[in-house]
Amino acid sequence: MADYDLVIRGGTIFDGLGHRGEAADLAVKDGRIVAIGQIEGKGREEIEAAGRIVTPGFVDVHTHYDGQALWENRLAPSSNHGVTTAVMGNCGVGFAPCKPHQRDMLVAVMEGVEDVPEVVMTEGLPWNWETFPEYLDVLDTRELDIDIAAQLPHSALRVFVMGERAADHEPPTAEDLAQMRALTTEAIHAGALGVSTSRNLMHRTKAGELAPSLHSEEDELIALANGLRDAGDGVYQIIPRVMGPAADEFALMRRLAEASGRPLSYSLLQMPTGDPDEWRVSLDGLSAARSDGLPICAQVAPRPVGMLYGLDLSFHPFSLHPSFRPLLDRPLADKVAAMRDPAFRAQLLSERPEDSNPVSVKTVQAFRYAYPMGAAPDYEPDLADRIDTRAAALGITAEEHAYDLLLEQDGKALLYQPGANYRDGNLDAVHAMLAHPGTVVGLADGGAHYGMICDASFPTFFLKRWAADADPDQRIPIETAIAALTSEPADMVGLGDRGRLTVGAKADINIIDFAALRLHNPSVVNDLPAGGRRLRQLADGYDATIVSGVVTYRHGRHTGAVPGRLVRGARPLAA
Structure with a gap:
């Protein structure tokens, strides 16, 4: 008979409280962390975490x-x-x-x-x-x-x-x-x-x-x-x-x-x-x-804190132009086909955005400060790659350059406009x-x-940019970065029972291949009610995510487990 529901063995455990990581095992029973250290007992499920970091759930x-x-x-x-x-x-x-x-x-x-x-x-x-x-x-x-x-x-x-x-x-x-x-x-x-x-x-x-x-x-x-x-x-x-x-x-x-x-x-x-x-x-x-x-x-x-423009997204440089309005709810292929028509291109480039919401108009007009997203997400783009700068170098208008960029990747190209920060x-x-x-x-x-x-x-x-890739003068120690994603936000809203790997805490845990952490580009899926569209962004490096002691994701794939529940009110600090 198993002593524990889950045992994670040999990982480097970061407790989420800002302490340095230590190699240890971690045992879970009834949704709580019950032991940390060298664990002799057996788990009903065991995960080998050697070479991985083990953190509280974010x-x-x-x-x-x-x-x-x-x-x-x-x-x-x-x-x-x-x-x-x-x-x-x-x-x-x-x-x-x-x-x-x-x-x-x-x-x-x-x-x-x-x-x-x-x-x-x-x-x-x-x-x-x-x-x-x-x-x-x-x-x-x-x-x-x-x-x-x-x-x-x-x-x-x-x-x-x-x-x-x-x-x-x-x-x-x-x-x-x-x-x-x-x-x-x-x-x-x-x-x-x-x-x-x-x-x-x-x-x-x-x-x-x-x-x-x-x-x-x-x-x-x-x-x-x-x-x-x-x-x-x-x-x-x-x-x-x-x-x-x-x-x-x-x-x-x-x-x-x-x-x-x-x-x-x-x-x-x-x-x-x-x-x-x-x-x-x-x-x-x-x-x-x-x-x-x-x-x-x-x-x-x-x-x-910016936004993305794309032909299949909420906004792009021409989404509020009168001639584009009939295409807004059309499939992406129809939009691309229309935009490849020289006559339609000339008409669209001659127009300006029109809308009753001034914020929407300003949002569209800000496209000139955007950058092509590229093959991998770059959230610190070179100022020389900004659309208005590139257009000037090419001797064309920002609108013309954006028009051409939007048609790349069969219309799936994204433009990234980093606004605040x-x-x-x-x-x-x-x-x-x-x-x-x-x-x-x-x-x-x-x-x-x-x-x-x-x-x-x-x-x-945050983990990749600030704890792994930052210059030495700005690098955040990994133990500090993990605390910033776990105990610090949890304590701010009064959820002291989580965000930490301590005995008695809720068993919300990540097992991460820190060296393999990588973001993919955002992409569009139509899986909301009524076929609604949304952006998703996948990542590499998460070996497992665990909620209340139950593995919910393995290598980015959902296991089918749904142990998550509503949390009512503040929770006291874990014992």
């Missing part, structure tokens, strides 16, 4: 699987990159609470802010809830390849309480504020990890209307903070305004943290325009707040943000931006 605190967790049991692409717990409900958007007549409004917000096609949500969402606790009850029935945890989204809450007034620029009444406060407390008591909101003016519906949370003034944001204070638990997650004085925005976030008495997490980026030092101002404010004992933390991305053509700002003690790796956005961003690969990129 914890991704910034995803949008609010819908995907209901229509499928694999939360890819995050689960393809060692993630074993995903926190969703970020940026103030989601699907609960929601009354039946409000569903279309929440779908429109999610479609615009997170690029989830309306038809996918219409087909995939069961809508068998109204309140947030009822939504959690539905999630509680799901069997998934990773664990999930949810946050209460402000836009959905605002619509639930105020109805049409939420999107009509109307301020809340005192009764509205009291109800939002009470429902925030109710959500935390039901198992939400926190509440989330957005102040980013780029967060709009597809038609260009601002997301409901963007109509909120400070009194409403304070009402949410007070709801957390009443609950005595939860994290306040906020997307601050990205343009304007960073000092003013940080002062607001500081007031919210003081009002709630709870941790606050916000997104931090180096923006491609405006004051180049605003991110430093925010980091200075973060240092001061933490020195004063305020538990504020910034989520930072380990590479440029790449202002100077390097990742120096990213390194400075990652090095700050008050930051965690975040903003991967798994489950969102199906047709324009594929950043759920952040964990793989």
